[in-house]
Amino acid sequence: MTSREQLLQEVRERLRQRVGGFFGNTRRDHGMACGICCGPTSDGICSVCRVARNEFGQLLADQTVILTYARGYAPFVHQSVHTVKGYKRNPPATKSVDDLKLMVLGATVLHGSCLAVTAGEPWGAITFVPSENFPEGTHPLAQLARAAVGANTPDNRLTLALGPGIGLGGRSVRADRFSVPPEYCDRVRGRHVLLVEDTWTTGSKAQSAAIALKAAGARYVTVLCLARWCRHDWSDHRALLDSCTDPYDAFACPVTGGACPPGCGPGTLGIL
Amino acid sequence: MGGERRNGDRNSLADAADDGMGALWGQGTPTVASVLTSSPEERAALVALLRARPGGATWPQMTAEVADSGSALEVWRRHSPLELFDAHSVGDVDTLADAMRDINAWDAADFTFLTFADASYPAQLRDVHQFPPVLFSRGELRQSDRAISIVGSRSASDRALNEARDIARMLVEQDVTILSGLARGIDTVAHLAALDAGGRTVAIIGSGITRYYPAENRELQDRIASDGLLLSQFWPDSSPTRHTFPMRNAVMSAYGCATIVVEASEASGSRIQARLAVEHGRPVILTEAVARGTHWGRALVGRPCVSVATTPADAVEAACAAIAVRDEFVDLLAIAVE
Numbered sequence: 001m002t003s004r005e006q007l008l009q010e011v012r013e014r015l016r017q018r019v020g021g022f023f024g025n026t027r028r029d030h031g032m033a034c035g036i037c038c039g040p041t042s043d044g045i046c047s048v049c050r051v052a053r054n055e056f057g058q059l060l061a062d063q064t065v066i067l068t069y070a071r072g073y074a075p076f077v078h079q080s081v082h083t084v085k086g087y088k089r090n091p092p093a094t095k096s097v098d099d100l101k102l103m104v105l106g107a108t109v110l111h112g113s114c115l116a117v118t119a120g121e122p123w124g125a126i127t128f129v130p131s132e133n134f135p136e137g138t139h140p141l142a143q144l145a146r147a148a149v150g151a152n153t154p155d156n157r158l159t160l161a162l163g164p165g166i167g168l169g170g171r172s173v174r175a176d177r178f179s180v181p182p183e184y185c186d187r188v189r190g191r192h193v194l195l196v197e198d199t200w201t202t203g204s205k206a207q208s209a210a211i212a213l214k215a216a217g218a219r220y221v222t223v224l225c226l227a228r229w230c231r232h233d234w235s236d237h238r239a240l241l242d243s244c245t246d247p248y249d250a251f252a253c254p255v256t257g258g259a260c261p262p263g264c265g266p267g268t269l270g271i272l
Numbered sequence: 273m274g275g276e277r278r279n280g281d282r283n284s285l286a287d288a289a290d291d292g293m294g295a296l297w298g299q300g301t302p303t304v305a306s307v308l309t310s311s312p313e314e315r316a317a318l319v320a321l322l323r324a325r326p327g328g329a330t331w332p333q334m335t336a337e338v339a340d341s342g343s344a345l346e347v348w349r350r351h352s353p354l355e356l357f358d359a360h361s362v363g364d365v366d367t368l369a370d371a372m373r374d375i376n377a378w379d380a381a382d383f384t385f386l387t388f389a390d391a392s393y394p395a396q397l398r399d400v401h402q403f404p405p406v407l408f409s410r411g412e413l414r415q416s417d418r419a420i421s422i423v424g425s426r427s428a429s430d431r432a433l434n435e436a437r438d439i440a441r442m443l444v445e446q447d448v449t450i451l452s453g454l455a456r457g458i459d460t461v462a463h464l465a466a467l468d469a470g471g472r473t474v475a476i477i478g479s480g481i482t483r484y485y486p487a488e489n490r491e492l493q494d495r496i497a498s499d500g501l502l503l504s505q506f507w508p509d510s511s512p513t514r515h516t517f518p519m520r521n522a523v524m525s526a527y528g529c530a531t532i533v534v535e536a537s538e539a540s541g542s543r544i545q546a547r548l549a550v551e552h553g554r555p556v557i558l559t560e561a562v563a564r565g566t567h568w569g570r571a572l573v574g575r576p577c578v579s580v581a582t583t584p585a586d587a588v589e590a591a592c593a594a595i596a597v598r599d600e601f602v603d604l605l606a607i608a609v610e
Contacts, residue, residue, distance in 0.1 A: 014597075016576050017553065017576050017577045019553055020553070020576030020577070021550040021551045021552065021553050021575070021576050022552075022553065076332065076401070077332050077336060077401040078401070079400065079401050079551050079552060079553075081401070082400065082401035085340065086339075086398065086399070086401075089339045089340065089342070089398075090342050091388075091389060091395070091398065092398070093400075094395055094396070094398070094399065095396070095553070096399060099553070247575070247576045
């Protein structure tokens with residue numbers, strides 16, 4: 001093995017050891033899980049994602065890459081939930097921060113070619129889904145976004161502004177939750193933008209952010225989300241979670257949910 | 273801005289020299305803040321919430337709510353909206369005052385009272401979902417203590433006791449802290465071997481900090497408190513119960529870099545700790561006796577982080593590797609992006 005291959009294997013093994021005890025890979029196989037959000041559905045696309053698509057169509061994210069599941073509402077707090085919440089607490093759970101950074105790093109370094117090939121080019125700008133709780137770049141999610149490997153340079157980074165609809169409409173996708181500040185429009189226009197999020201419950205935040213990016217001229221939006229939030233106390237959700245028994249494998253393709261696209265995947269450069 | 277830099281120009285996580293937009297990103301997040309520490313009212317509100325458990329919340333639920341909000345006082349107010357003008361709220365005010373009085377008494381006692389938001393709270397405990405909201409300690413608290421749990425049966429064989437002793441001694445030579453639960457058998461031997469070798473030892477106990485259990489370990493407990501560190505997550509005067517020991521094991525798993533199970537039965541508390549450690553993403557090292565001789569040991573082999581040691585030296589090597597892996601983690605993050 002070359003040293004690069006060894007390094008990739010090392011990332012895989014470290015992740016297996018650090019998060020394999022509580023995280024598995026997501027599914028997006030037809031009949032089991034939603035091809036957009038990886039939540040349970042037998043219809044290919046779940047009802048929530050379908051409603052959003054009917055309303056916003058091409059304005060939504062073109063590609064969603066969701067790495068794992070968080071098991072919410074279990075009788076005891078599950079470590080997966082602790083990890084996706086604890087990383088942004090103050091003071092933070094430091095291992096959770098490092099675990100999630102390594103997940104982002106692993107996904108982008110191992111599957112950068114996979115998420116570039118569908119878009120036709122690698123991502124050229126990066127941002128994250130902001131929230132009301134943290135002003136601008138102080139959001140702990142920014143630390144995770146920093147770990148994405150690719151065109152992650154200061155002049156390719158941007159933050160989204162909160163729009164008038166930020167707190168409205170419960171968990172619906174809205175065009176006015178976020179906006180691209182004028183000074184960052186150049187970084188977005190015509191580009192493939194990587195949009196980093198920590199948890200996907202209904203996708204209303206991430207998809208609303210994707211709409212803001214598209215409205216500002218983004219050519220293609222890839223959502224890279226750490227965890228799909230599922231409910232242990234809902235039988236369909238639990239059945240899906242319980243079907244993912246293997247420890248998290250960073251080599252498994254989070255873009256396709258199956259084999260990596262031809263010529264892409266760990267160790268390949270693809271069109272990078 | 274918006275230059276021609278594309279994928280060829282990979283960033284480094286170690287790169288602190290970002291300008292403009294990059295400087296704002298992920299750099300302003302405090303690592304260890306002490307929102308609660310700064311104010312006695314915050315500490316009192318946390319204690320009061322844990323006692324009152326509004327809405328029948330469990331401790332973990334209560335703790336998560338406070339941690340998510342960042343302020344115990346805010347959570348307290350959320351659950352006592354009528355505080356200022358409702359006669360029934362007098363009880364609530366008393367609860368806060370009681371908590372304040374108790375904290376004052378604890379601060380005057382020969383032990384230390386800590387909340388999870390304090391700077392001196394062992395940070396690694398926050399890594400797990402069972403992190404205790406309050407801690408009582410005697411002895412020297414250290415940030416980034418390089419500790420390894422040595423656990424096993426209360427009625428271990430002589431052979432296993434010797435192995436535990438050897439492992440503890442060898443780890444002390446590597447400047448590793450010996451962590452255990454002050455129970456009879458393996459725990460006692462591990463603590464004693466560490467102290468006798470001049471090493472540091474930490475005991476996490478299943479009772480309140482003012483209690484001694486088992487009674488015959490009274491002297492050892494005081495010795496650990498004076499030469500090492502004694503930790504308890506329970507109210508100071510509480511007795512141990514069959515529920516407190518497994519809770520204590522979760523905290524032991526969290527405190528150490530890895531857990532070594534020397535000898536254990538089918539129904540042992542060590543089994544619980546081993547399972548929890550795997551769930552926490554902390555390495556577990558089983559002796560062959562455990563890996564082959566128990567159902568749960570056999571089931572754990574092959575799970576992430578679980579290894580089997582044939583000799584005490586093997587166990588020590590695996591434990592030291594676990595510490596090294598933790599120490600070099602940030603380097604890996606930096607190297608991998610180059």
